[in-house]
Amino acid sequence: MKIVDVCGFYTPHGGGIRTYVDQKLALAEQFGQDITILAPDEEAGVEERGPHARIVTVPAARFPLDRKYFAFTDAAPVHEALDRLQPDLVEVSSPWRSAMIAKEWRPDVPKAMIMHSEPLSAHAYRWFERLAKPDTVDRQFDWFWQRLREFGRTFEAVVCANSHLATRMTEGGVGHVVNIPMGVQSGAFSPDRRDEGLRAELLEQCALGPEATLLVVAGRLATEKRVPMLVEAATIAGRDRPLGLVIFGEGRAHAKIVRAIAGNPHIRLFKPVRDRERFAAILASADALLHGCEAETFGMTTAEARASGIPVIAPDRGGASDFATGPYQYRAIDADDAVRAILSLPPHFAPVPPRDHVRNMEDHFEELFALYERILAKKRVRAA
Incomplete structure (x- = not known):
């Protein structure tokens, strides 16, 4: 054809x-x-x-x-x-x-x-x-x-x-x-890529020890991705438990995100990770992926996170909603409900291999x- x-x-x-x-x-x-x-x-x-x-x-x-x-x-x-x-x-x-x-x-x-x-x-x-x-x-x-x-x-x-x-x-x-x-890309993302040393390194970048929860945000820094809202939710949730947030991305919303972080030592903004193997290791080593966009047509990073065996915290609308289950799905554009979803994570997380075939x-x-x-x-x- x-x-x-x-x-x-x-x-x-x-x-x-x-x-x-x-x-x-x-x-x-x-x-x-x-x-x-x-x-x-x-x-x-x-x-x-x-x-x-x-x-x-x-x-x-x-x-x-x-x-x-x-x-x-x-x-x-x-x-x-x-x-x-x-x-x-x-x-x-x-x-x-x-x-x-x-x-x-x-x-x-x-x-x-x-x-x-x-x-x-x-x-x-x-x-x-x-x-x-x-x-x-x-x-x-x-x-x-x-x-x-x-x-x-x-x-x-x-x-x-x-x-x-x-x-x-x-x-x-x-x-x-x-x-x-x-x-997802075949064979690239798996719970087997989890690296406790890498996890501790990322938490150290957030001025936290390995007992803290590690959240990851990744993708283009565009307005519709609502990263400042995620920063707000992580900041509030961090008052109840040790929590670090690492953000990987670049884009036009960069300055707005820096202002939202406002010097919080537990939230770090990094450039995108182009090396796919290292990015797969970062995802598998996190305790959850945090996602803010309710307008995804699919949500590739959310699919990669699920393939990596970690929970996806995402809005109840758009493509990302297909990957956020149970308490980890929050009302779109609602920072308070995102806080609730973050705090529903268990304090000590172990990656769970996907039960079904990873599409x-x-x-x-x-x-x-x-x-x-x-x-x-x-x-x-x-x-x-």
């Missing part, structure tokens, strides 16, 4: 979509697929990733809000590229302009959307959270829901990586919604490509 992903927000400089694209291209041959990523860039080019995997770039305008990105604005060059590539199925990864461009190309070719972002939770709900509840915001942003419903009518699949988003989309009248969770990205793509094969099979039956 020839798949072309019209990937409007791909950049080689990093981000979740790039990670997803890299894994998809690496697995193309294993699953017998021919995959082309059609991405906007400064100039045209082809980057071969294997005999059946490549990135084709199309000249496009630079995205004004983030100079690392380019954006499709003109349909003609995208349609010309699709005409050359002749895919069996077109995939899109953004509900914005790139999806509309793909939708307008050859209605006879099946199309699917991967919901890599969910703008209402990530932006609109947060902008108006002090003024209105999400259902009220939804009514004001009905134009966006109408857009999603149009994609649900014309695309053969709208793929969500978490159950909360899939339910919201279905209840909002979007058709052809399918929940296909993503997964990996091979599982995700196997399920996704099987869905695409069923879509093409139905098309052949209709054409017969």
